[in-house]
Amino acid sequence: MTELTAAASRTAVDAHRRLGAPAVLPVARQLALRGVLSMIRIPAAIVPVVVMPVFFTLAFSGAFSAIAELPLFPTDNILDWMVPFAVLQGAAFAGFGVAYGTGRDLENGFYDRLLLAPTPRLGLVLGPLIYSAARSMLPLLIVVPVGYLGGARISGGPVGFAVLALAAVCTALLAGLWGLGVVYRVRSQRAGALVQAGIFVTLFLSVGQVPLELMTGWLRWVAERNPFTYVLTMARQGFLGEVTWADTWPGLVSFLLGAAGLGWFAWRGFRRLVP
Amino acid sequence: MTSTTTATATSHPATNALAQTLALARRSVLGTARQPVIWFPAVVFPLLIAAINSAALGRSTALPGFPPVESFGQFLLVGTLTQGVLFGGIIGGSDLALDIESGFFERLVASPVARWAILVGRLAGSAVLGAFQAVVFIGVFAAFGAPIEGGPAAVAVIILTAAVLAVAVGGFAAGLGLRTGSQEAVQNMFPLLFVLVFVSSAFFPTALMKGWYRRAAEANPISWMIDGLRELVITGFDRSAALTALAVASGLAALTLTLATTQFRRRLRAAA
Amino acid sequence: MSAPVETEGLVRRFGELVAVDGVDLVVEEGEVFGFLGPNGAGKSTTVRMLTTLLTPSAGRARVAGYDVVAEAPSVRRSIGVALQDAAIDPLMTGNELLRLQAVLHGLSTAEARARGAELLERVGLTAAADRRVGTYSGGMRRRLDLALSLVHEPTVLFLDEPTTGLDPMSRMNLWEEVRRLNREHGTTVFLTTQYLEEADQLAGRIAIIDQGRIVRDGEPAKLKEQVGAPTLTLQIDPDHRERARAELCARFGSERPALRPGEVAIGLEGGAAQVTEVIRLLDDLGATVEHIELLQPSLDDVFAEATGRRLEGADTDGAQPG
Numbered sequence: 001m002t003e004l005t006a007a008a009s010r011t012a013v014d015a016h017r018r019l020g021a022p023a024v025l026p027v028a029r030q031l032a033l034r035g036v037l038s039m040i041r042i043p044a045a046i047v048p049v050v051v052m053p054v055f056f057t058l059a060f061s062g063a064f065s066a067i068a069e070l071p072l073f074p075t076d077n078i079l080d081w082m083v084p085f086a087v088l089q090g091a092a093f094a095g096f097g098v099a100y101g102t103g104r105d106l107e108n109g110f111y112d113r114l115l116l117a118p119t120p121r122l123g124l125v126l127g128p129l130i131y132s133a134a135r136s137m138l139p140l141l142i143v144v145p146v147g148y149l150g151g152a153r154i155s156g157g158p159v160g161f162a163v164l165a166l167a168a169v170c171t172a173l174l175a176g177l178w179g180l181g182v183v184y185r186v187r188s189q190r191a192g193a194l195v196q197a198g199i200f201v202t203l204f205l206s207v208g209q210v211p212l213e214l215m216t217g218w219l220r221w222v223a224e225r226n227p228f229t230y231v232l233t234m235a236r237q238g239f240l241g242e243v244t245w246a247d248t249w250p251g252l253v254s255f256l257l258g259a260a261g262l263g264w265f266a267w268r269g270f271r272r273l274v275p
Numbered sequence: 276m277t278s279t280t281t282a283t284a285t286s287h288p289a290t291n292a293l294a295q296t297l298a299l300a301r302r303s304v305l306g307t308a309r310q311p312v313i314w315f316p317a318v319v320f321p322l323l324i325a326a327i328n329s330a331a332l333g334r335s336t337a338l339p340g341f342p343p344v345e346s347f348g349q350f351l352l353v354g355t356l357t358q359g360v361l362f363g364g365i366i367g368g369s370d371l372a373l374d375i376e377s378g379f380f381e382r383l384v385a386s387p388v389a390r391w392a393i394l395v396g397r398l399a400g401s402a403v404l405g406a407f408q409a410v411v412f413i414g415v416f417a418a419f420g421a422p423i424e425g426g427p428a429a430v431a432v433i434i435l436t437a438a439v440l441a442v443a444v445g446g447f448a449a450g451l452g453l454r455t456g457s458q459e460a461v462q463n464m465f466p467l468l469f470v471l472v473f474v475s476s477a478f479f480p481t482a483l484m485k486g487w488y489r490r491a492a493e494a495n496p497i498s499w500m501i502d503g504l505r506e507l508v509i510t511g512f513d514r515s516a517a518l519t520a521l522a523v524a525s526g527l528a529a530l531t532l533t534l535a536t537t538q539f540r541r542r543l544r545a546a547a
Numbered sequence: 548m549s550a551p552v553e554t555e556g557l558v559r560r561f562g563e564l565v566a567v568d569g570v571d572l573v574v575e576e577g578e579v580f581g582f583l584g585p586n587g588a589g590k591s592t593t594v595r596m597l598t599t600l601l602t603p604s605a606g607r608a609r610v611a612g613y614d615v616v617a618e619a620p621s622v623r624r625s626i627g628v629a630l631q632d633a634a635i636d637p638l639m640t641g642n643e644l645l646r647l648q649a650v651l652h653g654l655s656t657a658e659a660r661a662r663g664a665e666l667l668e669r670v671g672l673t674a675a676a677d678r679r680v681g682t683y684s685g686g687m688r689r690r691l692d693l694a695l696s697l698v699h700e701p702t703v704l705f706l707d708e709p710t711t712g713l714d715p716m717s718r719m720n721l722w723e724e725v726r727r728l729n730r731e732h733g734t735t736v737f738l739t740t741q742y743l744e745e746a747d748q749l750a751g752r753i754a755i756i757d758q759g760r761i762v763r764d765g766e767p768a769k770l771k772e773q774v775g776a777p778t779l780t781l782q783i784d785p786d787h788r789e790r791a792r793a794e795l796c797a798r799f800g801s802e803r804p805a806l807r808p809g810e811v812a813i814g815l816e817g818g819a820a821q822v823t824e825v826i827r828l829l830d831d832l833g834a835t836v837e838h839i840e841l842l843q844p845s846l847d848d849v850f851a852e853a854t855g856r857r858l859e860g861a862d863t864d865g866a867q868p869g
Binding site: 026027030031032038041042047063105108110111112113114116117118119120227 | 620624637648650785
Binding site for chain 1: 327334
């Protein structure tokens with residue numbers, strides 16, 4: 001590089017400095033891109049997001065196919081029931097992965113680099129979340145074809161598929177906010193176990209395996225109060241029949257409430273981490 | 276092995292070796308049991324799954340073709356125990372690999388300890404933990420309304436089978452650990468075991484499954500073992516069921532013990 | 548135009564622990580300022596406050612003319628920081644990290660690429676630019692860290708123990724780079740270090756910090772002059788050591804903390820001329836001298852005089868975060 005071009009670039013940089021802070025969106029995009037690179041470079045990270053949901057679809061549909069014969073079960077095709085759940089599982093772990101990456105950054109000191117940038121702090125939180133929402137499309141795009149090959153039918157058409165996609169994004173965001181909230185407080189990768197435990201409990205203490213009507217005892221009580229139950233119900237509509245507003249709005253409301261609560265949890269954690 | 280006379284040691288080599296085996300077994304048991312991390316895959320996780328599955332799938336007992344159980348929990352007992360033994364065994368069994376990583380293994384080998392005592396001690400420890408898990412699970416399930424129809428004889432068979440199964444998975448973990456010298460490599464087998472347990476009769480009767488999945492589950496030896504033990508739990512004591520279960524567990528143990536001893540000799544030769 | 552760095556009564560507490568206990572300093576434009584002190588003295592904590600990574604418990608600080616608390620984003624826009632542990636992501640390549648840094652500072656993608664190439668060349672990492680940073684050696688990571696801190700042409704550069712753990716060659720290279728930055732770009736440099744030689748070599752002015760407080764500040768040469776007397780250090784046989792110590796202190800100057808365990812050190816007021824008298828005294832006592840050395844006053848002596856301990860080889864209790 002010649003002295004002239006070096007000097008010219010220096011002037012450009014100087015000008016930038018005087019102009020002010022960079023906007024939130026380019027920063028968020030660059031951080032999301034970084035997330036993509038990390039994912040490609042740690043191949044094992046793909047397992048809970050794609051491999052496990054596929055396994056889950058095959059295993060649960062294979063082992064528990066008979067429950068579709070129970071009265072009160074909304075469909076006689078077990079795959080219709082399981083595929084949306086598997087997709088949301090993958091989406092939840094897409095959200096987790098992002099928290100894991102942040103934990104890694106905190107542990108190896110790279111987070112300081114991010115904090116030293118003159119960008120608005122919001123970009124540092126939004127970037128990973130946007131990335132997790134994008135990543136949640138992976139299980140969607142892989143599990144649904146697998147399920148379709150196995151015999152699942154999307155009777156609700158493209159609208160049904162769109163609602164499932166929406167639910168996947170919601171799930172990823174909720175899991176991501178939960179994960180970030182924990183990681184900001186624990187500040188290392190060890191937070192991973194706690195985040196996963198929370199995700200697992202939320203996923204399974206819901207209508208994941210059977211509808212509310214078939215549950216016995218304490219599980220029904222818990223599932224009725226678990227916001228994820230309504231998000232999952234919203235997601236399943238297209239696979240069980242037509243998409244209706246009655247089954248959609250509880251899911252949206254649950255997401256908004258969940259996002260508000262977990263968002264506050266994450267933001268408070270972030271504020272304590274960063275002056 | 277040179278026979279050195281020490282002031283305190285018993286003179287006969289066999290008694291010495293037995294004492295060493297016991298000491299190593301003790302180390303294996305305590306070392307594993309003391310790690311809180313073990314209790315999660317070994318006990319907590321399987322019980323959690325059982326609790327959720329009971330509550331969610333409980334109504335399945337009404338399906339035609341479902342074994343005549345008092346509760347879904349009674350159905351799940353054996354499968355849950357199997358999970359605990361296999362998961363706990365693979366995570367706990369990685370400590371031999373850890374010994375190799377840390378260099379303790381070399382130190383043991385260089386000491387006057389009888390070589391085979393190292394492996395036997397390790398596996399004896401596994402057996403003890405497996406038996407202990409069986410007692411815990413039987414107790415917890417009984418408390419939650421899942422009695423064992425086969426009575427004390429059945430309980431004895433279950434505990435024995437659990438111990439033998441624990442030796443089987445312990446042998447696998449040991450063999451793998453000796454081969455790779457990496458604790459992580461051993462623990463990475465967890466998903467494999469998870470699949471092995473899932474595609475079996477652990478969670479649901481194979482008779483009610485369909486298609487290729489049913490064929491796979493029915494071909495899985497773990498299913499044969501679980502079905503055998505389950506007979507004892509649900510129906511009552513039956514000799515052929517008990518023998519089937521024990522035979523499967525012993526067969527698996529024989530396989531993995533061969534693996535473990537081969538790998539053990541290999542490593543000793545390399546160290547010599 | 549205000550000073551690049553100025554603090555007033557800067558304090559930072561961590562629960563009961565007071566890591567920084569009232570620090571006042573001013574760094575002039577274009578100078579290389581050295582912040583010298585043992586481990587746990589409060590150097591890194593001070594730097595983290597000045598670079599907006601930590602809020603002060605009390606007191607004020609202004610960097611590049613902006614208040615570190617109220618105008619933090621403006622501070623960040625004007626400073627470059629290379630912390631003690633190189634803040635890098637091992638999964639990314641050098642190029643990718645520089646590009647990320649550039650975008651984080653508001654450059655466009657094209658500008659980012661140009662800037663990245665220029666900086667990599669400057670720190671000599673062009674060849675390794677497409678390799679993952681995880682494969683870099685310690686020295687290479689520090690160089691990359693330095694490049695990252697310079698992306699936006701900061702007016703003030705903070706270097707927190709930049710050569711700790713580096714081999715001598717890398718250390719010299721880094722020193723040269725710092726001098727060049729200061730000389731050619733006029734960058735003000737705020738450097739923390741636990742190495743006397745580094746402070747001596749690079750800094751125009753220094754402040755010595757111990758247990759959260761500044762104990763001495765000024766130009767290295769003047770500080771050493773203030774100590775005055777050279778240090779005479781002796782290795783005397785144990786049977787005669789105590790007697791010798793008492794006699795020497797009575798006759799030739801005050802005792803100083805030993806440079807090495809088992810030695811006796813005094814400030815020789817009369818200078819080199821008195822050495823023969825010292826030898827004669829020791830001879831009269833019948834003492835055996837295994838080692839004798841006369842050293843011009845060093846920053847170590849400045850530190851010793853201020854705190855009663857030696858800086859290098861000093862045994863701090865490490866109770867405070869650095």
